Amino acid sequence: MKRLLGSRAVFFIVMGVLAAIYTLPLMWMVMSSFKSNSEIFSSPLSLPTSIDFSIWADAWVVGNLGRYVFNSFFVTSLSVLAILVFSSLAAYAFSVFDFNGKGILFAMFALGLLMPIQSYFIAQNSLFELLSIKGHRWTLIVPYAAMGIPLAIYLLKVYLDGVPRQLFDAARIDGASDMKMFRVIVLPLLKPGLATVAVFSILASWNEFLLALLYVTNDKFKTIPTGLLAFSSRYVTDYQLLFSALTIVTLPMIAIYVIFHRQVIAGITDGSLK
Amino acid sequence: MRAHRWFTPYLLVLPAMALFAFAILGPVLATGVFSFYEWDGFGAFTSVGIDNYLRAFSDPVFRASFVHVAIYILLTIVLEVGAGLLLAGMVTSRPRGTGFFRVAFFIPVMLPLVVVAVVWGFVYNPDFGLINGVLEAVGLGTLANVWLGDTRTALISVSIVSGWVFAGFFMAIFYAAINQIPTEIVEAARIDGASEIQTFWRVKVPMIRNVIEIAILLAVTGGFQSFDLFFVLTNGGPYGATEIPTTYLVKVVFRNQNVGYGSAMAMIMTATVLAMGAVYLWVRKRADVDGGTA
Numbered sequence: 001m002k003r004l005l006g007s008r009a010v011f012f013i014v015m016g017v018l019a020a021i022y023t024l025p026l027m028w029m030v031m032s033s034f035k036s037n038s039e040i041f042s043s044p045l046s047l048p049t050s051i052d053f054s055i056w057a058d059a060w061v062v063g064n065l066g067r068y069v070f071n072s073f074f075v076t077s078l079s080v081l082a083i084l085v086f087s088s089l090a091a092y093a094f095s096v097f098d099f100n101g102k103g104i105l106f107a108m109f110a111l112g113l114l115m116p117i118q119s120y121f122i123a124q125n126s127l128f129e130l131l132s133i134k135g136h137r138w139t140l141i142v143p144y145a146a147m148g149i150p151l152a153i154y155l156l157k158v159y160l161d162g163v164p165r166q167l168f169d170a171a172r173i174d175g176a177s178d179m180k181m182f183r184v185i186v187l188p189l190l191k192p193g194l195a196t197v198a199v200f201s202i203l204a205s206w207n208e209f210l211l212a213l214l215y216v217t218n219d220k221f222k223t224i225p226t227g228l229l230a231f232s233s234r235y236v237t238d239y240q241l242l243f244s245a246l247t248i249v250t251l252p253m254i255a256i257y258v259i260f261h262r263q264v265i266a267g268i269t270d271g272s273l274k
Numbered sequence: 275m276r277a278h279r280w281f282t283p284y285l286l287v288l289p290a291m292a293l294f295a296f297a298i299l300g301p302v303l304a305t306g307v308f309s310f311y312e313w314d315g316f317g318a319f320t321s322v323g324i325d326n327y328l329r330a331f332s333d334p335v336f337r338a339s340f341v342h343v344a345i346y347i348l349l350t351i352v353l354e355v356g357a358g359l360l361l362a363g364m365v366t367s368r369p370r371g372t373g374f375f376r377v378a379f380f381i382p383v384m385l386p387l388v389v390v391a392v393v394w395g396f397v398y399n400p401d402f403g404l405i406n407g408v409l410e411a412v413g414l415g416t417l418a419n420v421w422l423g424d425t426r427t428a429l430i431s432v433s434i435v436s437g438w439v440f441a442g443f444f445m446a447i448f449y450a451a452i453n454q455i456p457t458e459i460v461e462a463a464r465i466d467g468a469s470e471i472q473t474f475w476r477v478k479v480p481m482i483r484n485v486i487e488i489a490i491l492l493a494v495t496g497g498f499q500s501f502d503l504f505f506v507l508t509n510g511g512p513y514g515a516t517e518i519p520t521t522y523l524v525k526v527v528f529r530n531q532n533v534g535y536g537s538a539m540a541m542i543m544t545a546t547v548l549a550m551g552a553v554y555l556w557v558r559k560r561a562d563v564d565g566g567t568a
Contacts, residue, residue, distance in 0.1 A: 093286035123304035146297035225388035
């Protein structure tokens with residue numbers, strides 16, 4: 001019993017130390033946001049002498065962070081909505097119906113699962129330039145929705161393939177139309193699949209950087225990654241302000257994650273393994 | 275099953291296919307076409323045959339970028355997959371009380387890589403950074419360095435950030451896989467007197483071999499496509515020591531307006547990614563035939 005207790009204590013101490021080291025960069029970021037620039041320089045490891053949240057408010061206002069957060073919400077929510085609607089319709093067709101050209105159409109989406117972003121972003125940029133798609137608030141929704149669709153269709157089709165076919169046959173005999181089967185059978189059964197796809201797509205859109213960097217140069221429409229980067233090059237020496245901006249952007253994300261960690265971890269691991 | 279109306283399936287697939295074909299499939303084909311032309315993005319197209327490809331294969335920067343990304347991938351297999359496996363081993367060695375740690379190690383996966391990169395830029399800062407600060411505090415001040423500005427340490431410094439982000443991701447994958455192992459198998463090992471560490475290496479790790487292989491594939495293909503961390507932390511510097519294919523590609527296309535040449539490099543990178551996937555499938559198939567395990 002004593003030995004067990006000892007090893008148990010050792011285990012949790014080791015894990016605790018490891019977790020502390022792991023989260024140190026983030027704790028240091030929060031700590032530094034409460035220190036003046038000269039304190040940050042003279043004693044980078046010291047604890048802040050006072051906790052003053054007003055600098056966070058300053059960073060929010062000076063850095064136009066509200067604007068970037070709004071743009072990220074706007075782009076992410078509409079991209080994810082488009083992914084969920086378009087992909088569930090297509091997955092329904094692929095899973096339930098037989099039709100000419102089904103194999104080829106599905107193979108095209110499967111190709112999209114394999115293609116890296118490098119294979120299309122150069123020509124996509126030229127195309128978007130030609131059609132004046134670049135530089136709007138909604139610009140990024142187009143590529144983000146398109147990038148999310150192949151994986152979403154694949155995951156949702158796997159979910160639907162697990163549904164007994166008799167369910168659809170019975171609905172057909174009862175005279176249900178194609179769209180009624182979608183509303184009454186498919187959508188309710190797809191709920192867990194849609195949740196997985198949503199988690200995956202939200203994170204992908206929220207965090208995407210390369211296309212955001214290339215397609216949106218107007219500061220008014222920048223999302224969090226490009227907005228924060230612009231902020232950090234504008235106030236390159238105001239470290240306290242930068243640490244504050246980083247803190248107020250990351251803490252809410254961490255809080256939301258901690259609340260929904262079960263769904264988030266499951267969604268990300270499911271999405272990347274399939 | 276046949277649809278009630280013959281055109282229903284096509285209508286269902288249409289929105290997804292239209293968007294996908296417009297924004298991805300078309301551009302993939304167009305990038306392929308661009309790669310045989312010289313084009314600055316505005317003026318006339320000049321057909322150059324396979325010159326862009328020949329130029330890419332003899333471009334010392336492009337070649338070096340493959341070496342850099344290969345080193346980076348090897349480091350991340352250790353720092354992401356290896357560390358993730360060890361973390362998973364630790365959090366599965368106890369039936370209870372490890373939830374907090376699993377949540378904590380997964381936090382960085384959630385954050386935009388750009389934000390992570392800006393934070394780590396400060397961690398590596400030579401004047402007030404966390405790392406030099408800690409080294410000085412423990413009396414190792416002579417080891418303090420300009421981590422991202424030194425050609426000898428820049429690449430490994432970026433790799434460490436990558437490990438910090440994705441070790442938790444791989445831990446979550448391995449954690450889920452280990453929990454799928456039937457408890458009787460793990461119990462049997464314990465009854466036979468195996469220690470926790472032996473159970474991990476001799477029973478759990480072999481049982482999740484497939485998942486480990488997939489994890490390595492993810493690290494290899496994902497690592498090959500990296501951009502965000504490198505762009506923010508070093509953008510290829512110092513003196514090209516961290517130039518990877520995508521950072522170089524972005525410079526060639528968007529700074530030098532060399533769309534045709536960039537497209538050829540993009541095609542070579544695409545072929546590389548697809549080849550990695552093919553090699554993986556081939557290795558898997560051979561392992562299945564040799565080992566007889568599905």
